[in-house]
Amino acid sequence: MxxxxxxxxxxxxxxxxxxxxxxxxxxxxxxxxxxxxxxxxxxxxxxxxxxxxxxxxxxxxxxxxxxxxxxxxxxxxxxxxxxxxxxxxxxxxxxxxxxxxxxxxxxxxxxxxxxxxxxxxxxxxxxxxxxxxxxxxxxxxxxxxxxxxxxxxxxxxxxxxxxxxxxxxxxxxxxxxxxxxxxxxxxxxxxxxxxxxxxxxxxxxxxxxxxxxxxxxxxxxxxxxxxxxxxxxLTEDAGFACRVRRVIETSHPFPPKLARVAGTLFVSERTLKRRLQEEESSFQNLVDQVRLERARELLENTGMNLSQIADSLGYADAANFTRAFKRWTGISPSHHRTLSRIPVTPATTRLRAMA
CATH class of the missing domain: 3.90.1520 (H-NOX domain)
Known part of the structure; x- marks a missing residue:
C-alpha cells in the first residue's frame, strides 16, 4: 500500500x-x-x-x-x-x-x-x-x-x-x-x-x-x-523548514500568516513552531530570509521606490523596511541599490566588501 x-x-x-x-x-x-x-x-x-x-x-x-x-x-x-x-x-x-x-x-x-x-x-x-x-x-x-x-x-x-x-x-x-x-x-x-x-x-x-x-x-x-x-x-532541502519556506516564497498575500502556512502543511500552529525549533529555525526567521532575498531582487532589478518595495514586502512604510534592511545587511536599501549598479572592478569589489 x-x-x-x-x-x-x-x-x-x-x-x-x-x-x-x-x-x-x-x-x-x-x-x-x-x-x-x-x-x-x-x-x-x-x-x-x-x-x-x-x-x-x-x-x-x-x-x-x-x-x-x-x-x-x-x-x-x-x-x-x-x-x-x-x-x-x-x-x-x-x-x-x-x-x-x-x-x-x-x-x-x-x-x-x-x-x-x-x-x-x-x-x-x-x-x-x-x-x-x-x-x-x-x-x-x-x-x-x-x-x-x-x-x-x-x-x-x-x-x-x-x-x-x-x-x-x-x-x-x-x-x-x-x-x-x-x-x-x-x-x-x-x-x-x-x-x-x-x-x-x-x-x-x-x-x-x-x-x-x-x-x-x-x-x-x-x-x-x-x-x-x-x-x-533538493535532497538536503527536504527538512520541514524548507517546506515552510516554499509556502512563504510563493504566498499571496505576503507575508502569509503562521496559521495559514500551518493549515497548508496540515499541521497545527504549535506543531509548526516546535518542528521549526527542532531544526533551529523559526517562522519569523524564514519570513525575513525571503524578505531579504526579495528586497535585494527588487532593489537591483527594478525601478520601484522604497515605499513600493516596502508595501510589496508587507511593511507599513518605507521607514520600517529601511530599518529591517539595515539590521539584516548593515547598509541602507538605497546604498545597496547604488552599489549594485556600480560596474564591477577590483576597487568596487573592495568597496562592497567594506560595506
Missing part, C-alpha cells in the same frame, strides 16, 4: 509548471488570477524558474483548475505546451545530449528535480526499450494530472529533440480509457494503449541512437553537473 503524500517528504513542484497551467486556463476562459489567489499563490512569483510550490498548494490548484474549467484532460493539454527550457538544467542537459537514448536516460536519472515521487525504470522488451513510470506515494488529485503530463510530455519531448514524433513509439496507460481521451486522441502522434499493466513510454531500441538537433557536448557536461548539484541540494 502506498503512503499518502501528507506523510512523506514534500519536495514541491517547480512553480513554472503552475504558471504554465495558469496561462493555459486563461486560454479556455478561466480566471486564472482569481483562482491562484484563492489558493494563496502569488501569480508573479510562479514565473520563477527557481522556486518550488508546496505539494499541498499545487494539488489544490490543479483540483480547482479541473473543476472550474470542466476539463479533466488538463494534463494532456499541459504536455503539449511544455518546452524543454522550462525544465531548467534538466531540460538543457536533455536538449544538448548526443542521442535520444542518452536524453531519455538523463530524464530518468534526474526526474526527481521536476516531478518528485515519480520514478522511471528502463527495461528491454523485444525490439523496444520500455520506460516505466511509477509513483511511490498516493498523490491524490495530482496523480492522474501528473501522469498525463509526464507520459504525453514524452511525445512532445521527442518531437522537440528530433524534429518528428519518434517512429514506432507507444504509450501504455493503466486502467480503462477515460471518456475525455477521445477529444485528444488526434493530437497525440503515437498510439496509446489503455488497460495496460503499467504506465510507460516505449521506444524502438533502433531509435535510441537517433541524433538530436541541439547536441552540444560542452553544454551537456555543464548542465549535467548542474543537475547533480540541484539533486543534492
Amino acid at each position: 502506498r503512503a499518502s503524500a501528507s506523510h512523506n517528504q514534500d519536495l514541491g513542484l517547480p512553480a513554472i509548471y503552475l504558471h504554465l497551467l495558469a496561462e493555459l486556463l486563461n486560454t479556455i476562459g478561466v480566471d486564472e488570477q482569481a483562482l491562484l489567489l484563492r489558493v494563496g499563490l502569488d501569480p508573479v512569483r510562479l514565473k520563477s524558474t527557481e522556486l518550488r510550490v508546496s505539494q499541498a498548494q499545487a494539488s489544490e490548484f490543479v483540483t480547482r483548475a479541473i473543476i472550474e474549467s470542466g476539463e479533466p484532460g488538463l494534463g494532456i493539454m499541459l504536455a503539449g505546451e511544455m518546452k524543454m527550457p522550462l525544465h531548467g538544467a534538466l531540460g538543457t542537459a536533455v536538449m544538448s545530449s548526443r542521442t535520444l537514448g542518452e536524453a531519455l536516460d538523463l530524464m530518468s536519472r534526474y526526474l526527481t528535480l521536476r516531478a518528485p515521487h515519480l520514478r522511471v525504470t528502463r527495461r528491454t522488451e523485444g525490439r523496444h526499450a520500455v520506460f516505466q513510470v511509477s509513483c511511490s506515494i498516493d498523490l491524490g488529485p495530482l496523480q492522474g494530472f501528473i501522469m498525463d503530463a509526464m507520459l504525453f510530455g514524452c511525445v512532445t519531448m521527442g518531437v522537440q529533440l528530433t524534429g518528428v514524433a519518434v517512429p514506432g513509439s507507444e504509450i501504455r496507460r493503466r486502467g480503462a480509457e477515460p471518456a475525455y481521451f477521445q477529444r485528444f486522441r488526434q493530437r497525440i502522434a503515437v498510439p496509446v494503449r489503455f488497460n495496460a499493466t503499467e504506465d510507460a513510454f516505449l521506444v524502438p531500441t533502433a531509435q535510441l541512437s537517433a541524433p538530436l538537433k541541439f547536441s552540444d557536448d560542452q553544454l551537456a557536461a555543464t548542465s549535467r553537473a548542474q543537475c547533480e548539484e540541484a539533486l543534492h541540494q
Whole structure:
C-alpha cells in the first residue's frame, strides 16, 4: 500500500509548471488570477524558474483548475505546451545530449528535480526499450494530472529533440480509457494503449541512437553537473523548514500568516513552531530570509521606490523596511541599490566588501 503524500517528504513542484497551467486556463476562459489567489499563490512569483510550490498548494490548484474549467484532460493539454527550457538544467542537459537514448536516460536519472515521487525504470522488451513510470506515494488529485503530463510530455519531448514524433513509439496507460481521451486522441502522434499493466513510454531500441538537433557536448557536461548539484541540494532541502519556506516564497498575500502556512502543511500552529525549533529555525526567521532575498531582487532589478518595495514586502512604510534592511545587511536599501549598479572592478569589489 502506498503512503499518502501528507506523510512523506514534500519536495514541491517547480512553480513554472503552475504558471504554465495558469496561462493555459486563461486560454479556455478561466480566471486564472482569481483562482491562484484563492489558493494563496502569488501569480508573479510562479514565473520563477527557481522556486518550488508546496505539494499541498499545487494539488489544490490543479483540483480547482479541473473543476472550474470542466476539463479533466488538463494534463494532456499541459504536455503539449511544455518546452524543454522550462525544465531548467534538466531540460538543457536533455536538449544538448548526443542521442535520444542518452536524453531519455538523463530524464530518468534526474526526474526527481521536476516531478518528485515519480520514478522511471528502463527495461528491454523485444525490439523496444520500455520506460516505466511509477509513483511511490498516493498523490491524490495530482496523480492522474501528473501522469498525463509526464507520459504525453514524452511525445512532445521527442518531437522537440528530433524534429518528428519518434517512429514506432507507444504509450501504455493503466486502467480503462477515460471518456475525455477521445477529444485528444488526434493530437497525440503515437498510439496509446489503455488497460495496460503499467504506465510507460516505449521506444524502438533502433531509435535510441537517433541524433538530436541541439547536441552540444560542452553544454551537456555543464548542465549535467548542474543537475547533480540541484539533486543534492533538493535532497538536503527536504527538512520541514524548507517546506515552510516554499509556502512563504510563493504566498499571496505576503507575508502569509503562521496559521495559514500551518493549515497548508496540515499541521497545527504549535506543531509548526516546535518542528521549526527542532531544526533551529523559526517562522519569523524564514519570513525575513525571503524578505531579504526579495528586497535585494527588487532593489537591483527594478525601478520601484522604497515605499513600493516596502508595501510589496508587507511593511507599513518605507521607514520600517529601511530599518529591517539595515539590521539584516548593515547598509541602507538605497546604498545597496547604488552599489549594485556600480560596474564591477577590483576597487568596487573592495568597496562592497567594506560595506
